[in-house]
Amino acid sequence: MAVDTADQPTQAQTPRRPTRLTRGGKELIYRHSIAVRLTHWVNVLCFFVLLMSGMQIFNAHPMLHWGIKGAETDPSILSIYAEEQLDGPPIGWTQIGSAKFNTTGWLGVFRDRDGFPSGRAFHWRVTLPSYQSLAEGRRWHFFFAWLFAINGLIYLIHSFVARHVQRDLTPTRADLRNIGRSILDHLKLKHPRGEEAKRYNVLQKLTYLIVAFVLLPLMILTGLTMSPGVVSAAHFLLDIFGGRQSARTIHFIVASLLVLFVLVHVIEVLLAGVFNEMRSMITGWFAVRPDKSEGNKP
Amino acid sequence: MKRELITRRAALLGTLGASGLVLSGCDQLGQNRTFARMLEAAEKLSLGGQRLVLNSSAPLAREYAKSDISRVFKANGTTRPDTDVYKRLQMAGFADWRLQIDGLVNKPLSLSLDELRAMPSRTQITRHDCVEGWSAIGEWTGVPLGYLLMQAQPKPTAKYLLFRCADNLGGTRDETGLYYETIDLVDAYHPQTIMAYAMNGQTLPVDHGAPLRLRVERQLGYKMAKYVMRIEAVDDFSKIALGKGGFWEDRGYEWYAGI
Numbered sequence: 001m002a003v004d005t006a007d008q009p010t011q012a013q014t015p016r017r018p019t020r021l022t023r024g025g026k027e028l029i030y031r032h033s034i035a036v037r038l039t040h041w042v043n044v045l046c047f048f049v050l051l052m053s054g055m056q057i058f059n060a061h062p063m064l065h066w067g068i069k070g071a072e073t074d075p076s077i078l079s080i081y082a083e084e085q086l087d088g089p090p091i092g093w094t095q096i097g098s099a100k101f102n103t104t105g106w107l108g109v110f111r112d113r114d115g116f117p118s119g120r121a122f123h124w125r126v127t128l129p130s131y132q133s134l135a136e137g138r139r140w141h142f143f144f145a146w147l148f149a150i151n152g153l154i155y156l157i158h159s160f161v162a163r164h165v166q167r168d169l170t171p172t173r174a175d176l177r178n179i180g181r182s183i184l185d186h187l188k189l190k191h192p193r194g195e196e197a198k199r200y201n202v203l204q205k206l207t208y209l210i211v212a213f214v215l216l217p218l219m220i221l222t223g224l225t226m227s228p229g230v231v232s233a234a235h236f237l238l239d240i241f242g243g244r245q246s247a248r249t250i251h252f253i254v255a256s257l258l259v260l261f262v263l264v265h266v267i268e269v270l271l272a273g274v275f276n277e278m279r280s281m282i283t284g285w286f287a288v289r290p291d292k293s294e295g296n297k298p
Numbered sequence: 299m300k301r302e303l304i305t306r307r308a309a310l311l312g313t314l315g316a317s318g319l320v321l322s323g324c325d326q327l328g329q330n331r332t333f334a335r336m337l338e339a340a341e342k343l344s345l346g347g348q349r350l351v352l353n354s355s356a357p358l359a360r361e362y363a364k365s366d367i368s369r370v371f372k373a374n375g376t377t378r379p380d381t382d383v384y385k386r387l388q389m390a391g392f393a394d395w396r397l398q399i400d401g402l403v404n405k406p407l408s409l410s411l412d413e414l415r416a417m418p419s420r421t422q423i424t425r426h427d428c429v430e431g432w433s434a435i436g437e438w439t440g441v442p443l444g445y446l447l448m449q450a451q452p453k454p455t456a457k458y459l460l461f462r463c464a465d466n467l468g469g470t471r472d473e474t475g476l477y478y479e480t481i482d483l484v485d486a487y488h489p490q491t492i493m494a495y496a497m498n499g500q501t502l503p504v505d506h507g508a509p510l511r512l513r514v515e516r517q518l519g520y521k522m523a524k525y526v527m528r529i530e531a532v533d534d535f536s537k538i539a540l541g542k543g544g545f546w547e548d549r550g551y552e553w554y555a556g557i
Binding site for chain 2: 057058060061063065068069070071072073074125128129130131133134135136138139140142143145146226227228229230231232233235238244245248
């Protein structure tokens with residue numbers, strides 16, 4: 001449907017979705033289906049719990065390795081650790097490759113709840129639970145991993161069956177041709193109005209596709225690759241990711257990319273109008289800012 | 299425009315403040331019994347899900363090449379058991395040590411190290427995954443547990459094997475500090491589940507569990523009890539120590555450590 005009209009002027013698009021008007025005269029469109037809204041918020045919950053309990057689990061072995069094996073005495077590509085000092089408080093170091101940074105106060109060493117220096121990798125304010133407990137961190141992580149996987153499966157099935165992917169997320173040829181302009185618009189923090197605001201822009205489409213179909217599935221697959229039970233039945237997972245420790249490292253890198261995505265996503269929501277964006281993800285209804293060139297319609 | 303900015307700032311500050319509340323709320327939530335039990339329910343899903351696959355085809359954990367063996371294999375947990383029983387056995391080079399196999403079996407066994415070494419053996423180079431996140435590769439030689447069970451003949455009521463160990467990792471005066479583990483019969487009969495007496499071609503060193511340790515290759519390291527003294531076939535482990543089926547399980551870790 002979107003492809004058919006892609007090369008036409010935007011005015012020619014006839015949105016099939018229900019619309020109504022706000023009291024201020026703005027056009028309201030029904031943007032997000034109930035399935036998208038529900039899975040979105042369950043995902044938000046899962047994201048934060050998995051991220052924070054994941055950092056708790058990381059703290060139990062605050063190093064990343066590459067390959068089939070890796071422990072304290074093996075080479076690491078990332079390591080966060082505390083160095084005790086003879087005189088004075090310990091120093092927190094973060095080593096990435098061959099570079100080493102003093103991250104005291106943030107990573108490696110920070111003040112615990114009672115103000116004493118504590119030698120852990122991630123700060124207690126961002127781990128779940130806040131105190132050190134690998135056992136409890138794992139309980140949180142695996143419960144919400146199941147919820148996340150089931151929720152994701154519902155989203156994926158719904159998105160194909162209801163043609164959300166084909167209709168809203170797949171970039172059209174015109175989209176891809178105008179990708180340069182979209183990048184410029186983003187850099188200028190310019191948000192679309194009128195007809196263009198009724199659909200996702202090309203960068204949005206590509207980002208959502210990458211997150212939903214590449215990054216999130218990668219989190220599940222690399223997570224499964226760390227399970228000795230699962231990989232005994234699925235050796236190919238070890239081969240795909242280059243071993244259990246590589247899978248653990250990729251799990252960490254992809255999680256970091258997701259944090260980056262969430263940051264940009266939230267900033268864009270704030271810039272585009274937090275009330276309207278939140279309303280659309282809660283009720284489904286999204287107000288389209290009128291196109292300046294169209295003039296003020298009654 | 300100005301009004302909007304204030305709203306955004308308020309929203310941001312509100313979010314930050316709320317996240318602080320949420321964080322301390324989560325700690326309390328995690329310690330709430332009902333909620334903790336809900337979180338623990340995920341273990342049943344993981345066990346059920348994995349067993350769907352693992353039961354039917356009994357796949358083997360990957361085995362590696364000699365060149366993959368870790369130069370340093372970290373010994374975790376107890377590395378020098380200091381119970382009197384163990385120290386006495388160690389002084390005598392484990393000449394007086396015997397493995398007891400009893401409980402719900404038709405033929406209880408008592409085996410010396412030499413008797414174990416004379417039995418059919420399996421050597422495997424496998425990856426040891428610690429619950430902390432690291433992995434090391436080592437070569438293990440030992441008697442398949444399934445072979446020992448064929449001799450001892452578990453009764454139909456036997457559901458688990460209970461491994462009693464010589465080390466007191468908890469450091470307590472009563473037996474709740476003694477290391478122990480339980481596995482079910484699915485893992486017990488798996489061909490890679492062995493009672494290992496050698497590591498990397500040498501006699502099993504003390505820090506890795508001499509004279510005999512369990513290897514359950516499809517689970518995490520804490521399941522692989524070291525310093526094993528006795529294997530008991532049981533139908534239930536809820537009355538043993540703190541009732542969760544293992545030393546670390548009693549301290550909050552999952553009984554099923556295949557994940």
